[in-house]
Amino acid sequence: MKSLNTALCLGLLPVTAALMLAGCTVGPDYHGAPQAAPLAAKAGVFNRAPPGTVSTAPVAAAWWLALNDPQLNALIDTALKNSPDLHAAEARVREARAGLTEKQREELPKSSATAGYLRTRSPDLTSLEGGSSSSSSGGGPIGFYLAGFDATWEIDIFGGTRRAIEAASAEADASQADLADAHVQLAAEVAQAYVGLRDQQQRVTIGHESADLESRILTLTEQRRARGVASDLDVERIRSQVENTQASIIPLDAQVAESLDELAVLTGREPGALDSELAAPKALPTLPATVAVGDPARLLRQRPDIRAAERRLASQNAQIGEHVADWFPKVTLFGDLSFSASDPGHLLRKSNYTWLGAPYLQWNILDFGRNQASVNQAKAGRDEAEAKYESTVLGALKDADVALSRYGHERQNDVSLREVESSATHAAVLTEQRYRAGTTTALDWLDTERTRYSAEQNRIQSDAQLINDYVALQKSLGLGWETPE
Secondary structure: OHHHHHHHHHHHHHHHHHHHHOOOOOOOOOOOOOOOOHHHHHOOOOOOOOOOOEEOOOOOOOHHHHHOOHHHHHHHHHHHHHOHHHHHHHHHHHHHHHHHHHHHHOOOOEEEEEEEEEEEOOOOHHHHOOOOOOOOOOOOOEEEEEEEEEEEEEEOOOOHHHHHHHHHHHHHHHHHHHHHHHHHHHHHHHHHHHHHHHHHHHHHHHHHHHHHHHHHHHHHHHHHHHOOOOOHHHHHHHHHHHHHHHHHHHHHHHHHHHHHHHHHHHOOOOOOOOHHHHOOOOOOOOOOOOEEOOOHHHHHHHOHHHHHHHHHHHHHHHHHHHHHHHHOOEEEEEEEEEEEEOOHHHOOOHHHEEEEEEEEEEOOOOOOOHHHHHHHHHHHHHHHHHHHHHHHHHHHHHHHHHHHHHHHHHHHHHHHHHHHHHHHHHHHHHHHHHHHOOOOOHHHHHHHHHHHHHHHHHHHHHHHHHHHHHHHHHHHOOOOOOOOO
């Protein structure tokens, strides 16, 4: 009995040592991403923020509500619910979460159960030897029943499994940030496609109005030619202008159809599904007087692509420890309990079971540098992720500065184009009055109308570009997925 106790104690030594070492986690601990833009993190304003048009007030996530266009709001809401691209991103999040759960379960014991039934018949040895004894060693078929249960548990002594869980958790967080970034991109794409549609529809409307006016001028000029006041050259020049204006409408109609199909696909519907809903021309959305943009520090916290890059850096850092743990021994506990009997009613009797319990150690000492290569590969992956994080931060700051600069300059350009349009409209009205009074020619009137038409087209395009710059600014701030902290 004493020797049995001694054997048991010696057998439990590896287990005791393993449990004492449990909690030791090899590899570098993650202490956060490097400071990629220290000046921006401390700055209170963006470098390119135009004065008077933006503020450092906290930003609103649903930025499109500030444009006061219910139809745009409905389109974006529909896209965020129905977009196949978002559904794919959501599926990737679920996939990453399932991968994390799988890694977490690796810390727990693995078990399995078996059951079986064997039926066999042994030969009659007496008959084979030619004997005539009434007793025979052979007999009829024999049934044999088996049932068993076994379990294994690898003790995570050096933290390889914990590092794998850490890496999987960071990857799951990165997938969640990717989903948020997909929201940002989709909301911006819908808004820009909608603004493009309204811009094209307005320019088509103006083109038809201009062509109608030019047609009336052509009719008046033909009447004057009949009276001998205008020449054939005057008539042909005006007719040429009418045809040019009508021809310019054709590509705009094609762009309208393209925008309608783009919006349908972005909202998860078939091309043409929105034709009846959006076919009627409508004014462009209205911009707010000032735009809240926050500050660079808030931008670095709220942009989903920055958070995704930071989480992937954390995952790569954890993978180093996962591979470092392969250098060290692994201790696994194994247990088995089985029952066997020829009668199923006797299967669970005490005399018919066997059990086995054993700890065993596995240590890949001589691997010829394979583990070191894996560690070096993981370190290189960590360095790459760190460089990508720094690039993402700098790119985000550049996006915000460029968007702010474009928005400010386009706003100034829009003001100038409105003044040009006002002057051109006034000149066209005065020239029409002089034409009807007989003090100027139809060509002079047509020329001022052409100038007015061009000025109005340029102003509408500038209005649309200004709204698109506003959308690009919101996109650069990483908005459109949730209320930022």
